[in-house]
Amino acid sequence: MDVSEIPDYPLKIEPLGLLELDDLNTKYQEENANLCSTLNEFGFTGYSRILFPNDINPCNNKEIIRVELQTPDTLVSKAIDAVIKNRFYTNVTDAELLEVQEIVPLYGCTICEGPETNSVPLEWKITFSAQRIDGLEVFGSEINVFVDILGVNRIWGNWIPDFYAPGLLDVGYIQAEMEVIGKEIELASITGQDSSFVVTEEHVIKPSVLQIFPYVNEFGELEFRKTWKVTVGYTYEEMDEIFGQVDAIDGELLEFVTTVEEE
Numbered sequence: 001m002d003v004s005e006i007p008d009y010p011l012k013i014e015p016l017g018l019l020e021l022d023d024l025n026t027k028y029q030e031e032n033a034n035l036c037s038t039l040n041e042f043g044f045t046g047y048s049r050i051l052f053p054n055d056i057n058p059c060n061n062k063e064i065i066r067v068e069l070q071t072p073d074t075l076v077s078k079a080i081d082a083v084i085k086n087r088f089y090t091n092v093t094d095a096e097l098l099e100v101q102e103i104v105p106l107y108g109c110t111i112c113e114g115p116e117t118n119s120v121p122l123e124w125k126i127t128f129s130a131q132r133i134d135g136l137e138v139f140g141s142e143i144n145v146f147v148d149i150l151g152v153n154r155i156w157g158n159w160i161p162d163f164y165a166p167g168l169l170d171v172g173y174i175q176a177e178m179e180v181i182g183k184e185i186e187l188a189s190i191t192g193q194d195s196s197f198v199v200t201e202e203h204v205i206k207p208s209v210l211q212i213f214p215y216v217n218e219f220g221e222l223e224f225r226k227t228w229k230v231t232v233g234y235t236y237e238e239m240d241e242i243f244g245q246v247d248a249i250d251g252e253l254l255e256f257v258t259t260v261e262e263e
Contacts, residue, residue, distance in 0.1 A: 007164045009249060010215075010223040015041040018050075025051055028089060032082070036062045037154040042222055044158040045089045045143070059154055066110045067149040068120040072103045079126040079145035082152040090143065091159040092131075101129040101142065123148040131159040138163075138212045139229065139245070140259065163212055165226040169248045173208040176228035176246035179253050180204065183244070190258055191236045199244070205233040213245045215254050225254065232256070 016024065025039045036059040040048030049055055069075070080098055083090050092098065105121035126145045131138040143157035180199055187193040213227040230244040245254045 010225050013222040015220050016043050034150050034153050045155045046158045047156045065148045072124045075147040091161045099129040102127040133163050136212050163224050171248050171251040179246050180230045180244035185256050203232045206231040
């Protein structure tokens with residue numbers, strides 16, 4: 001590759017203007033008549049509240065189709081087809097790369113009154129595993145697809161369209177962990193707790209691993225960083241880990257994050 005062709009690190013994507021995003025989301029909805037999910041700030045299917053009316057998830061008001069679904073295996077192909085059909089928004093172009101991570105039934109009633117009231121699967125959540133690029137997992141890139149009797153009604157999650165990082169690392173895992181140790185974590189944005197705690201060496205509970213981290217910077221741009229994921233042990237409700245994301249090229253501690261379940 002010619003030196004002039006080497007891209008800058010990190011690659012960045014700017015958020016869409018609200019009018020452009022709203023028009024794109026309208027097009028997305030028209031192309032997918034049964035969908036209630038929306039696009040995020042960058043025009044992808046990743047979870048975001050930016051287009052939620054009055055900050056309320058529009059899927060909360062979706063009509064419940066009360067027809068029992070007992071054969072989830074037949075629904076996987078529908079989920080894959082929807083992800084590939086919407087490749088412009090999901091960034092997934094090859095169905096063979098999609099691996100099913102989990103299939104979960106979502107229960108409701110078909111008989112909702114009287115002594116024979118029941119609870120049966122009305123839809124299924126099919127989770128596809130995180131994207132991998134050159135062997136590195138893209139953090140938080142699992143795609144959740146919800147399917148009912150009418151077909152796919154929600155797609156939350158997306159892959160990234162491109163990635164570049166220098167081949168040589170300037171920062172090793174030990175340096176990355178030292179960058180995290182001693183830092184104070186404000187928990188309000190992670191767990192909702194109005195408190196903080198300081199990371200000690202004992203909190204680093206797993207070997208740190210390299211990955212790709214989609215990072216929204218202070219200007220609202222989406223950056224694709226190669227990072228060390230430093231696992232910090234912290235238990236709160238169903239959560240038991242927080243991840244310190246340290247750039248493997250420049251050593252910057254980007255942020256502390258955890259995984260969030262989409263609605």
